Amino acid sequence: MPERSNPPSASAAKYIFVTGGVTSSLGKGIISASLAKLLQARGFRVTIQKFDPYINIDPGTLNPYEHGECYVTDDGAETDLDLGHYERFLNTPTSQANNVTTGRIYDHVIRREREGAFLGKTVQVVPHITDEIKRRMLLLGQNGQFDVVITEIGGCIGDIESLPFVEAVRQLRWELPDADSLVIHLTLVPYLKAAGELKTKPTQHSVRDLREAGLQPDILVCRTEHPIPLEMRRKIALFCNVKINSVIESLDADSIYSVPLLMRKEGLDERVIKRLKLTGGTVQPDLEAWKDFLGKLKNPTEEVTIALVGKYVELPDAYKSINEAFVHAGAQNECKVTLRSVQSDNITPENVASLLHGCDGVLVAPGFGERGFEGKIAAVRYVREHNIPFFGICLGMQVAVVEYARNVLGLLDANSTEMDGLTPNPVVAMMEEQKNITLKGGTMRLGAYACDLRRGSKAAKAYAKNHISERHRHRYEFNNDYLARFEEAGMQMTGTNPETGLVEVIELPNHPWFVAGQFHPELKSTVEQPHPLFVRFVRAAIQHRKG
Numbered sequence: 001m002p003e004r005s006n007p008p009s010a011s012a013a014k015y016i017f018v019t020g021g022v023t024s025s026l027g028k029g030i031i032s033a034s035l036a037k038l039l040q041a042r043g044f045r046v047t048i049q050k051f052d053p054y055i056n057i058d059p060g061t062l063n064p065y066e067h068g069e070c071y072v073t074d075d076g077a078e079t080d081l082d083l084g085h086y087e088r089f090l091n092t093p094t095s096q097a098n099n100v101t102t103g104r105i106y107d108h109v110i111r112r113e114r115e116g117a118f119l120g121k122t123v124q125v126v127p128h129i130t131d132e133i134k135r136r137m138l139l140l141g142q143n144g145q146f147d148v149v150i151t152e153i154g155g156c157i158g159d160i161e162s163l164p165f166v167e168a169v170r171q172l173r174w175e176l177p178d179a180d181s182l183v184i185h186l187t188l189v190p191y192l193k194a195a196g197e198l199k200t201k202p203t204q205h206s207v208r209d210l211r212e213a214g215l216q217p218d219i220l221v222c223r224t225e226h227p228i229p230l231e232m233r234r235k236i237a238l239f240c241n242v243k244i245n246s247v248i249e250s251l252d253a254d255s256i257y258s259v260p261l262l263m264r265k266e267g268l269d270e271r272v273i274k275r276l277k278l279t280g281g282t283v284q285p286d287l288e289a290w291k292d293f294l295g296k297l298k299n300p301t302e303e304v305t306i307a308l309v310g311k312y313v314e315l316p317d318a319y320k321s322i323n324e325a326f327v328h329a330g331a332q333n334e335c336k337v338t339l340r341s342v343q344s345d346n347i348t349p350e351n352v353a354s355l356l357h358g359c360d361g362v363l364v365a366p367g368f369g370e371r372g373f374e375g376k377i378a379a380v381r382y383v384r385e386h387n388i389p390f391f392g393i394c395l396g397m398q399v400a401v402v403e404y405a406r407n408v409l410g411l412l413d414a415n416s417t418e419m420d421g422l423t424p425n426p427v428v429a430m431m432e433e434q435k436n437i438t439l440k441g442g443t444m445r446l447g448a449y450a451c452d453l454r455r456g457s458k459a460a461k462a463y464a465k466n467h468i469s470e471r472h473r474h475r476y477e478f479n480n481d482y483l484a485r486f487e488e489a490g491m492q493m494t495g496t497n498p499e500t501g502l503v504e505v506i507e508l509p510n511h512p513w514f515v516a517g518q519f520h521p522e523l524k525s526t527v528e529q530p531h532p533l534f535v536r537f538v539r540a541a542i543q544h545r546k547g
Helices: 028-040 082-090 102-114 125-142 160-175 201-212 230-240 256-266 268-276 288-298 316-332 373-385 395-407 458-463 480-488 532-546
Strands: 014-020 046-052 099-101 148-153 181-188 219-224 247-251 302-310 335-343 361-364 390-393 414-416 425-430 445-453 467-474 476-478 492-496 503-507 514-517
Touching: 014 028, 014 125, 014 160, 014 268, 028 046, 028 082, 028 148, 028 181, 028 256, 028 268, 046 082, 046 125, 082 316, 099 102, 102 125, 102 160, 125 148, 125 160, 148 160, 160 181, 181 201, 181 268, 201 219, 201 230, 219 230, 219 268, 230 247, 247 256, 256 268, 256 288, 288 316, 302 316, 302 373, 302 532, 316 335, 316 532, 335 532, 361 373, 361 395, 361 532, 373 390, 373 395, 390 395, 390 532, 395 414, 395 425, 395 476, 395 480, 395 503, 395 514, 445 458, 445 503, 458 492, 458 503, 458 514, 458 532, 476 480, 476 503, 480 492, 480 503, 514 532
Parallel strands: 014 148, 014 181, 046 099, 046 148, 181 219, 219 247, 302 335, 302 361, 361 390, 390 514, 414 425
Antiparallel strands: 425 476, 445 467, 445 492, 492 503, 503 514
16 A cells, blocks of 8 residues: 555635546536536636546647537637537636646656656656646635635446545545545446336446545536436445435436536535535525526527538537537527537539528538538638528638638639648738647637727627727638738738737728637627627627518
8 A cells, every 4th residue: 555645735616526437428517517507606616627538638638529618718728528518508717727637747757757856756646646646636616716616526336447536535535634525436227118217327336436536426417318216326326335315317318418407406505505605695695597508509599500511510519619609698698599510521613502491591610631621612702602601610710711812812722731731822821920829729719818909990899898808719810911902902911919910800990790700709709798899799690580
């Protein structure tokens, strides 16, 4: 047995660890965010962090088909998409500290070993890796900004990759005061249609695996398609060694935004408050604004169809933040937004009209690489010429620039140097200072950057202000050598970075809604603050539908 490491420094924060078993994609992130929302609604200061067991330093270089979208924070961290859920539910920003991977842990420990920090000792998973995991788990709770820190452990119990994280939680449970931490285990109670009944055995086995790793769950959250009878709850409680009122039913919901209310009905927040002996919060959570949002979401008075043109449309998680931004903007407009996924690879000038037929607006999504680029060009040309509301994000803005250069400025060979490094008219190009950087992440403009909006522009009217800050994740920029020619031809550059002069927003003033941004507005849309560009875009789509 390794020697017990020094106990963590005293902190007023309480720690909640969320693990999962049986299968992935049960919704640990949504349960974590829902619990956080309930505690926040009682007046507690809450943050959530995600510990991912993969060896990549971050998800920045992962294909979206591998891991869904890469979520970017204000400080430029490329993180897991669950951080998007955290921000959308809590309306508070996350940071680099909120997402940690196995790769980052090992990278830090190995660097310290090379610097001689371990004085010649043999560096091992226990205690050196687990000590670094514990340090990062406690980090957010030691700055005095939060009352509760919720830590979601990625993967499933039983996965070899997750073992160091589970071991670190086991040690922390031993080192922290009894009332300062708890473990919530999310598991599955499947329904066997042939037998006509729910089955508890997977939950029992999952908890057994967790206990073999040294962790006893305090609360079980059971995902299920059907209500769990009281007798079955008693059985789960008995075999899993938890109190019956700590067996929480999590029925499939019609919307992820319904989950906080379902967890409130089950008393999840009350169990947590009692177990952690949390004091100072309100007796009842204030969820009126949340209920108002749900009311608008579920009772729309309008309906529009928006085409989402992208190259990863087969996987909904690839554009998760965009999908959710439309949910927020739709509710704000009391409008049901139906997204029609259109694979950009399949679009040609000949079929674009049929593929976009019946759409009230078109969003061209962000992405990297030339696959589907020409299809996006065809889509932008069609909506520009037919006065259909258009919204471009990141690559979507660059596509709009190339399309305008080719078909309005007459530069038929115009392109982005990402797609054609030898193009004679590089209307989109990499910044000079980026060209000699070889590390992939280093070549990108990442995180929050300021933007000045032109007074009276569509964007300025949407934001109701002229100075904004938005998050970026891209390598290529509008080439300012062409700025005057674009302006003379009718395309306005209505948003620019005040320090570099780089173009951030483009518009066509004589179009019902033709706005594109180099940044990613979807990353800052939340339930409480729907993003203004999405809100105005949906409003334009409603007006287009009405004719």
